Amino acid sequence: MLSKFGKFTRKLRIERNELLSHMAEKLKVSSSFLSAVENGKKSVPNKWPDSIKDIYELSSKESLELDKAYLDSINSISLNxxxxxxxxxxxxxxxxxxxxxxxxxxxxxxxxxxxxxxxxDEL
Structure with a gap:
């Protein structure tokens, strides 16, 4: 089942006419790892939201949507x-x-x- 983060990344790929393998390459991971993250089988790496914002030059609205999807998809937060x-x-x-x-x-x-x-900051 797609996580909210997975739904966001899939929608982003469709809007940009991009394959899963292309996004995986840009994120420097395998297609299977990206697929597992999208399906909630693996945790979203902490650096991905910022990486995706930079790589895809997301608008403020898209960035906020990504942040919400990321927060909804994570099960734990680490504090330094x-x-x-x-x-x-x-x-x-x-x-x-x-x-x-x-x-x-x-x-x-x-x-x-x-x-x-x-x-x-309400997300």
């Missing part, structure tokens, strides 16, 4: 905590552990806080 102190690491991990138990009101309050400090 290399330069974080122990207290910051503890806060970040605590937030991540408790996120699923937050109710909608709490999530909305957090969203408002992030908007105030300029750290929330």
């Amino acid at each position: 905590m290399e330069n974080k102190n122990e207290e910051d690491k503890e806060i970040i991990l605590s937030f991540a552990r408790k996120f699923d138990s937050l109710d909608n009101k709490s999530k909305e309050e957090l969203k408002n806080i992030f908007e105030i400090v300029g750290g929330y």
